[in-house]
Amino acid sequence: MTTMESLIGLVNRIQRACTVLGDYGGGTGSNAFNSLWEALPTVAVVGGQSSGKSSVLESIVGRDFLPRGSGIVTRRPLVLQLHKTDDGTEEYAEFLHLPKRQFTDFALVRKEIQDETDRITGKNKQISPVPIHLSIYSPNVVNLTLIDLPGLTKVAVEGQPETIAEDIESMVRTYVDKPNCIILAISPANQDIATSDAIKLAKDVDPTGERTFGVLTKLDLMDKGTNALEVLEGRSYRLQHPWVGIVNRSQADINKNVDMMLARRKEREYFDTSPDYGHLASKMGSEYLAKLLSKHLESVIRTRIPSILSLINKSIEELERELDRMGRPVAVDAGAQLYTILEMCRAFDKIFKEHLDGGRPGGDRIYGVFDNQLPAALKKLPFDRHLSLQSVKKIVSEADGYQPHLIAPEQGYRRLIEGALGYFRGPAEASVDAVHYVLKELVRKSISETEELKRFPSLQVELAAAANSSLEKFREESKKSVIRLVDMESAYLTAEFFRKLPQEMERPVTNNKNQTASPSPATLDQYGDGHFRRIASNVSAYINMVADTLRNTIPKACVYCQVRQAKLALLNYFYSQISKREGKQLGQLLDEDPALMDRRLECAKRLELYKKARDEIDAVAWLSNRHIALIMETPVDALIKGEHESPPRWKKSTVVFVLGGPGSGKGTQCANLVKHFSYTHFSAGDLLRAEIKSGSQFGAMIQSMIAEGRIVPSEITVKLLCKAMEESGNDKFLIDGFPRNEENRIVFENVAKIEPAFVLFFDCPEDELERRIMSRNQGREDDNIETIKKRFKVFVESTLPIISYYESKGKLRKINAAKPSEEVFEAVKVLFAS
């Protein structure tokens, strides 16, 4: 395959893929995305009605295949992709919309173009920007892609919409306006060039004539004695590229179905023998035009590749970011849906705990309840009123009943204290409520902060309801506990407190015999106000002591019953309920906005297109530049091709592939293994890095791919591995970091013809991998957070399927690589010892 074929073929493939996704030059495609089509160089064929446009195309192809007739025949853009095949091979045509059918009868091609046009536009002469893709494979063409556009017209004729002339012009403009469009402007030689529609339009969009190729048709139909030299020699209208003259088949030849090959020969003879154009003969005619365009198109594509790649990379990044924002599509089976829900619950729970434990704000408000609200509420309790002189007197005398107290009013004290303790219930319950509202607010906040939940409104509602109902239960329990704390204070008074009070015995009333007498109600007065003030003061001191205790124990109860429970079991009930649900009910919880689902699907398809396009460009752009040829010219080639005197030793080798996420310890464990077993270790990544350092022509490419975390073309990696194996002299190999994708595996199998004895897989969670890589510190330019994320993605998308493949073949040996290195090695050693 030559470079030219590769580059034009490359653009063809990308254009087709674009069209399938609705991205085409007509401009109506999906506008929300960058248009890849517009970045691709194209050749648009522009001309007025009857300018000879169709004849030019048929001459270039060497076949009659375009619809003919009066009026507007081309009503949809025709993307005509010409593929040169080997001499002697049969010509055929294929439509993108009929991929399985090969047309060898070109009359049927013409019919299919008509039918396919009508399928979109109807038969009413409407036009449509949706292109028809036609590929023609023939030994008589050059590799070239042309877009045939509807002929420019001036007035609407019978059956055509009044706006047809503007409609066509604006469609044609959507192509020729683009800076990547090469304009093939067709004008008939038998009309004044000043009246050419094509040149008028080309001049408008390309005033310097840089991207316009002027074609003059119908040279043979000019009035006798006149010629088109003024135009062909660039004197009438100057373009940057030379004008090309064409002699079309005459109407008589068309009617007689004169073979196009014969027509081409006639055209050649015309120029060779023309007294006017003989000096220009080698640069005239449809064959020359095709070659000229092909060469130009190829060189334009080559210069545009860097900007196309940069557009693709930019689009990939944008799309990946958007997809990440939208989240991955919801699984369809119940198990996976349940898993998705639980994952989201875990994400929510993590955020909720971060709020409580201090990673995020909000948890401090609970401390605020205990440190401010509760003490303030305790301070405000109406003990002054309860322990006023009047109240104390009343309560004490009521407690004494008919018999006033003799020494200390035991019952009075108790009643005063119990009455006061009752006041503590209020602040206790208020603390519980305050904590409850903080927790509830944190649930709301955490749900809104859980990115994964954002697209599932129903799940958010259910989750909030479940969490709040748990919080409600915790609140009830907490209330019971704090009330119990208060009640416990009433149930048993601390006698010690009173014993420690200064023993100022109440002065008893004695009779004249110095005997203690029972005080009459009147004698109560003898105690005086001071006596009751002392009682009030003693009770107040006791209550203060209790308040101090409750100030400490109420927070403990709240934290124990509410905060701790919320951390431990906020969603327990939800979990138990959700696991009982059927698939449909689970699906309802994961009901996304349909617009979001559509957008995700579109983005995913686009992303696939861009990635495919990038891989194609990589393959063609790098490999066609003879890079691969250089690496292929290594001694290993001879071995691979079986041209060596003796077969290479490594073809009979024992190979163990060592796979795992980046940083899983592949290199570390392989280094351990070679100390104990007679294996040689090759790291594919190390070989690639060495290749960069060696100054190889591949260096820049490998470096840029490693920096992006992308997988280097397999031909290169496999070649490096085979070369290393050959040079090692050993026949037992640990190959680490390989195969990274399906292509790696297949190319290795085809080239080395070795199946691995088994595949070691170091399984380790991503957060641990990230931690390890970030502290590896070996100066690797891909050990940065941005590239690490990309490497993880590539691992999941491309390497995990390989791991599954070997698992299905019973070759996988999975090791828990999250354990300390020594423990991992113990597990690995066993596999090699056996």
Ligand SMILES: Nc1ncnc2c1ncn2[C@@H]1O[C@H](COP(=O)(O)OP(=O)(O)OP(=O)(O)O)[C@@H](O)[C@H]1O
């Ligand atoms: N079991 C382990 N526990 C903790 N750290 C480890 C363990 N194994 C390896 N490491 C450390 O983690 C880092 C990555 O290990 P290593 O380079 O062996 O991984 P790798 O799989 O070869 O990575 P890569 O694919 O990026 O080349 C190193 O700094 C290594 O010392």
Ligand SMILES: Nc1ccn([C@@H]2O[C@H](COP(=O)(O)O)[C@@H](O)[C@H]2O)c(=O)n1
């Ligand atoms: N088969 C492979 C292996 C590696 N690469 C590239 O090298 C980078 C580093 O690989 P490590 O195994 O050393 O982490 C990796 O990210 C790829 O870019 C490859 O392309 N093919």
